[in-house]
Amino acid sequence: MARIAFLCPPFAAHLASFRALGEVLRERGHEPFFLLNAGATGATGDIPIHHVPARPGDPAIGRVLAAAEKPGGLVATLRTIADSAALTDQYCEGGRERLAALGADAVVGDQMEPAGFLLAKALGLPFIGLACAVPIDPAPGVPLPFLDWPFEPSAEGKHRRTATIASALSRRQNQVIAGWAERFRIGPHGSLQDCLGPVQIAQIVPEFDLPRPRPLPFVPVGPLRRAEELADRPLPFARPDKPLVFATMGTLLGGDLKLWRALARACREAGTALVLAHGGRLSDTEAASLDVHHAADFLPYRSVMKGAALVITHGGSNTVLDALACGVPLLVRPVGFDQPGNLARVRHHGLGEELASLRRPGALAAQIKRLVADDPMHDRCGKVASALANAGGTAQAATIVESVLCP
Template sequence: MARIAFICPPFAAHLASFAALGEALRARGHEPFFLLNAGAPGTTGDIPLHHVSARAGDPAVGRVLAAAEKPGGLVATLRTIADSAALTEQLCAGGRERLKALGAEAIVGDQIEPAGFLLARALGLPFVGLACAVPIDPAPGVPLPFLDWPYEPDAHGKLRRTRSIADVLSRRQNQVIAGWAERFGIEPVASLQDCLGPVQVAQMVPEVDLPRPRPLPFVPVGPLRRAAELANAPLPFARPDKPLVFATMGTLLGGDLKLWRALAKACREAGTALVLAHGGRLGDADAAGLAVHHAAAFLPYRAVMRHAALVITHGGSNTVLDALACGVPLLVRPVGFDQPGNLARVRHHRLGEELAGLRRPGALAAQIRRVVGDETMHARCREVASALARAGGAERAAEIVEGALRP
């Protein structure tokens, strides 16, 4: 039995994936717990949650989360990287003593939060990196996760230039990483990529990812989901007599009435039934006014997707992988972060398309009708679903973490 600390950004999708891993580790007799930034919300299921202390001048987690939820493409992504540097600084400043007091014996850290790696090295603890989102491990021809560029194995110059630009834009984060490595007295590290560690787990699998050289730098395990999420739950609404289209835009666009109205109209024209989850961003009157088959703040994704013919989404990693795990093609409208990277992967494997422009309702309806009826695309998605099922999910990830505990 081991006390295993989880260190990740305070974003809901990341917390959910870590919580699923925690459930699997606890079933094996371990004691997982979260150590998060001061004020991070307690959305970790029943896995214990602890915080580091806030310091004078630290950004409030609520402000960082609110800023991250504002659509803004690359600009918003880079702003979040800058905010993340301050959150890393806070975790490093208070994490070492907090982890000692909590009796941590190992750390599982999110790829995009370098504090987990730095603290593990400072304390001499086993470390496992977890890529909840698109893996940031560099590979020839693979663009940065926040770009929707296609895989281009010969575009070396363009990719080198974008990585150089990313290094400049991540300068503050890199300074924090290098500074705390020096203060902790560990080996010099200079960037986020230096903090990935030799043992890594990723939700992404080769059947969805862009091509990478073998051996992979991480073990692909597929979506990390709790047992309750995977259970064959009944639909929370009457099953429609038309093809079911499920739409969710997370919290990024959940309150965008213009978007929902365009999708509702297009689905009616396409002869499909729209079910949407707006993340609590619509009032009851607005949701009812859309005249869709069913609208709710939150829905059990897997339960709905098992009956869906199409998923429309902003392209968050968890939603994309859940849809593919159910064998359902996607229409993606990315906003920022790794969503463009997920669109690039959906395109590469022909598992869906980018959502047509909302100003062309006729084209949008035609796209929905075409993708719903594209049996070849559906067959490819079913093949990916089989690959994701074989990957092992949270149980396989727990095995890898457990293996890292052994001398």
């Protein structure tokens, strides 16, 4: 039995993946717990949450989350990087003492939070990295996750220049990493890529990722989901007699009435039935005004997607992987973070397209109708679904964690 600390950003999708892993580890007799930034909360179930102390001048978690939910493309991503540097600094300031007091035997850290690696090294604890989103591991021809560029193995110069720009934009974060690596006396570390560790787990699989040299720097296990998320659950609506299109934009665009109205109109013109989840961002009156088959704040994604012919999404990793796990093509409208990187992978493998402009309703309706009827695309998605199903999922991730605890 081991006490395993989870360190990750305070975003719902990341917490959900860690929670799924934690529940399996707990079933195997371990004691997982979250160590989060001061003030961070989330749906972690029965897995305990502990916090590092707050400090004067630290960004409030509520403001960080609110800022991250505002669409803004690269600007929003850079703003989040700046906030992340401050949260990493807070983690490192109080995390070593907290982990020691909590009796941590190992650390599982999100790729996007370098404090997990730094603190584990400082305490001499085993460390396992987890890529909840698009992996940030560098590879020839693979663009950075916040870009929707195609795979270009011959564009070495362009990718090198982009990496240089990204390094400049992440200067504050890199300074925090280097400063704490020096204070902890763990050797030179100056970027997120320096804090990935030798053992990494990723939700992505090669059949969906851009090409990377072998051996891979991470173990691809597929989506980390709880058992109840994978179970067939009754739907709060009747199955339509038309092809079902499921749309969700997370909390990023859940309240965008203009978007929902455009999708509702396009789906009607395409002869499909639209079901949408708005994340609690619409009032009952607003949702009822959309004239769709069904609208709700939240829905059992997997159960809905199993009967869907198309998924429309902002491109968050969890939604994209869930759709592909159900063999469903995607229309993606990315707004920032790793969503463009997911779109690049959707395009590369022919698993969907970027959502047509809302200013061209006829083109959007034609796009929806065409993708719903694209049998070869559905076949390609089915092959990715098989790869995800065979990757091992949460059970395989837990086995990897245990292999590091007891090599």
